[in-house]
Amino acid sequence: MDDAQALAAFAALAQEHRLRLVRALVRAGPDGLASGTLAEAVGVSAATVSHHLKELSRAGLVGSRRDGRSIIYRAAYPALADLIAFLMRDCCQGRAEICTPAAETLAACLCPSGETTHA
Incomplete structure (x- = not known):
């Protein structure tokens, strides 16, 4: 991970709902959660959660897959690990x-x- 990628990730996480979304997805594990479930967990509307998930996806911190009519979001564990490694490198x-x-x-x-x- 380079400085630009780290800055994009930190910028995406520097918002209360986005941070809560990532933490909910990390807790959910690799199976992820549907956007409606995430909206309920974070306490925001479906439209709002969609906006935040788009920003997190742009930063590479979440991924998604279609499951029938639902979109399932999951934490991008490799990107999160890279972000932690970026912080701890040369510790x-x-x-x-x-x-x-x-x-x-x-x-x-x-x-x-x-x-x-x-x-």
Whole structure:
């Protein structure tokens, strides 16, 4: 991810409803959610959620697929991972003690049951 892509992603997320939409989609997992369900979850109209999803899609943070008459939206996990990596790249000039809390928080999200991963 380059600076321009990161700026586009941050600009898209710098709005309350869009941030809430992305968080709802991340919680929903890879199956995603229909736009109507997202509108209810965020507390906005269908037209408003459509506008916000279009902006998030332009920034590459969400994707969509048609399922019959519905459009299902899902988080673009690779783009979100790239955004996190962009922020953490060259973290703390090699001082692991500064980056460790962020890494531990991310690991807890990835392995909420306390299990560990091995490379």
